[in-house]
Amino acid sequence: MEKTSDLIGKRRKKIEDLKNKKIDLFPNDFNVAHTVRDIVSSLEGVPGSGTDEDFEYVVAGRMLAINRFGKASFIRFRDRTGQLQAYIRKDKIGDKAYGLFKQLDIGDIIGIKGTMFKTKTGEWTLLAHELKLVCKSTRPLPEKFHGLKDPEKRYRRRYIDLIVNSDVRKIFIKRSKIIQAIRTFLLERDFLEVETPMMQPVPGGAEATPFITHHNALGMDLFLRIAPELYLKRLLVGGFERVFEINRSFRNEGVSSRHNPEFTMLEFYQAYATYEDLMDLTEEMFAYVTEAAAGSTTISYQGATIDMGAKWRRVSLFEALEEYGGVDANLLKDKEKLLEIAASKGIKVTKTGRLGKIITKLFDVLVEPKLIQPTFITGYPVEVSPLSRRSDQDPDLAERFELFIAGHEIANGFSELNDPSDQKDRFLQQMADREAGDQEAHLMDKDYIEALEYGMPPAAGQGIGIDRLTMLLTDSDSIREVILFPHMKPKGD
RNA sequence: GGGCCGUUAGCUCAACUAGGCAGAGCAACUGACUCUUAAUCAGUAGGUUGAAGGUUCGAUUCCUUCACGGCCCA
The missing domain is CATH 2.40.50.140 (Nucleic acid-binding proteins)
Structure with missing residues (x-):
């Protein structure tokens, strides 16, 4: 037609x-x-x-x-x-x-x-x-001088974009180099690359809405994974003490300049390491990868100069809220006060309204955009970290960090929770949250609990968004610029 | 989901404040040219203006709905 x-x-x-x-x-x-x-x-x-x-x-x-x-x-x-x-x-x-x-x-x-x-x-x-x-x-x-500019045509017919726009070709070559450098970095440290199920009977490892698919012969629904985490940790139980996977996860959410329904994540797990070890490792890895892909550890992103080679600042969530968000740390255990603050700043709080959710929401709005240079935020509430080990000093806090660069979350890591009964309680709390209306709360995964009961070595693990890292290293302002064929609605004619 | 903006030749863009024959450059076609590089010169052709409806003597232009995309917000 x-x-x-x-x-x-x-x-x-x-x-x-x-x-x-x-x-x-x-x-x-x-x-x-x-x-x-x-x-x-x-x-x-x-x-x-x-x-x-x-x-x-x-x-x-x-x-x-x-x-x-x-x-x-x-x-x-x-x-x-x-x-x-x-x-x-x-x-x-x-x-x-x-x-x-x-x-x-x-x-x-x-x-x-x-x-x-x-x-x-x-x-x-x-x-x-x-x-x-x-x-x-x-x-x-398309014309030789102006090339193909219309973003819709560029994404839908990426092959033309690649033929005529050499900058675009360079982005995807760099993306390949980034992934290759990560792989080399981890293999050199005795990590084993593995592949775990993308179709899962219980989608776990993240707070997100999954895509549902159906297995005809087995007569059962399956879910495209929202994260590989719980399978990778089963491998820790199995004795693979250092594993990683670089592959797609799927989240059934809106599409934006920072979200594609399918996206690429690195997840890796290291036995006998703590979240603090991983922060050190992350600094090394980012310096290595940036050098390998960009030729320097200093990069320019959307006008900001970012130093990927230095030791990065580590600051707790509460301190960051006080320093960048102007929220008195003494109020952080006072739910009513926090709700007032949120309301006064026009920040909408999620359905369940639990304290940890309010705090992280305040952080997302008040602090995250201000974290331009790489910054590790630590000390997350256990409540919003259902798979993380509790801090030995403060049982309400998790041994967890998130890494922010250029105002965006790039990585999330923690010491892993390997106490099966605590893990079961966390799942039960998540199920209660789900009952209370939080549709993204984690689901109970009994099979995973059973795996933990065999004994998972103490470990730390981390997820890194490859698309967002690539955006950073290619100075791209949209995730669609770093995904060859980003999701588009079909256009009928 | 909401707000704003966009969709005109294969591509990049015009057609304004005011509704009046839809234009240019590149690409294409014909011709000239053995060192050009956004080649040059002469000529030719190319359009259901995203779709449907409305207002009007007349709509790319104004209105409505829809589709797709971009930016911002949720």
Whole structure:
């Protein structure tokens, strides 16, 4: 039901014409021997004689620009490693091939055999001896100078975005490097990479609404995981003392510039470590990853300069509320007073209205946006940390931290609760909250309790949002800029 | 879910305060051109203005509803 535009129609005619000339539009017999990067690096330090008697390269790529003259043309093409200019001369490739070349379009994929020379302006250029069409493109690409700007088209047809917007390509290359660096960092520290279920009978490990799916043969509903946590900790019970998983979790919530229904998280667990050990480890990891992906430990994010290489400030939730939020720490056990403060600042408090929820809500609004430099916030109420170990000093507080950078939560870690009866009580409290109307409260996971009863070594674990970390390291203001195919509503036509 | 903004040629954008034949650049097509690089020069063609309805002699423009997107808020 698609309207055939004139441009596409013209190309189709051209394709018919080429077919009639027995030209294979989609061959797969061009043997690429070199990349643009190979060529460029082999020329380093070569002065460039301007002659064409040297080594013959065999490359392929997509044509992005053509400057045609009568009997010669300059083209610009790109492969996965970079861009290169080529010079196509009728007297070099022959009349027949030049005739074919004249019928090619920007966007076509071509193969070239040729040698390198320097143009008068000093640019290394591939002089084609042979030129072959490798894949015909039927649709016109966006304009060369402005590229594709419309965000809707960029996200829906990311492949075009990647062809014409080189900054976009760089973001996803960097994303890959970030994940690779994390993996290397953890593997070097003897962590084991694992995969745990994405379809779970009881969704756990976070406060969130899950997606529901159905297993036909078993006749049962399953839930797409909201976090891998409870399975990774079962592996601690099983004796894998250091595990990590980098993969998708799913939350059935609104879409925004910081939320995609499916997102990528790193979670890792280390036996015999505490949440304080993990703060140290996190500093090391972020310095390592930032250096590996960005080439420096200092980054620029939305105009702010952020130092990822230093030791970061550690401050308790209550102190932060006092310092950044102007909330008297003495009032933090007084629910009525806190509700007054919240109301006076126009902050809406969640349904159950438990003290811990009010405090964290106040924090989210009053403090979080102000934490630009990396900051660990510690001392969370146990009430809002149902999977965390209690502090030995204060049983109302959890041995937990969250990491904030550029005003956003980036990581959440804690010493793990491994006392099965305490864990059971926490689940029961969550179930009560759920009864009271908090639909995101954790569900009872009896199987997990049973696992704890076999004995889980003391441990600490942490989750890091990979998308948000990537946003940070690529200076992106929207999560959609770092997810190749962000969620979009289908557009009917 | 709410508020504001947007949707015009393949792409990037115009068409204003005031409703009056919908334009430009790039891309495309024809021709010239063997060192261009946002090539240049001459010419040609390209539109159901997101969809549906309304007001009007006349709607890209004003109104209503819907779809999709962006930003902000929840």
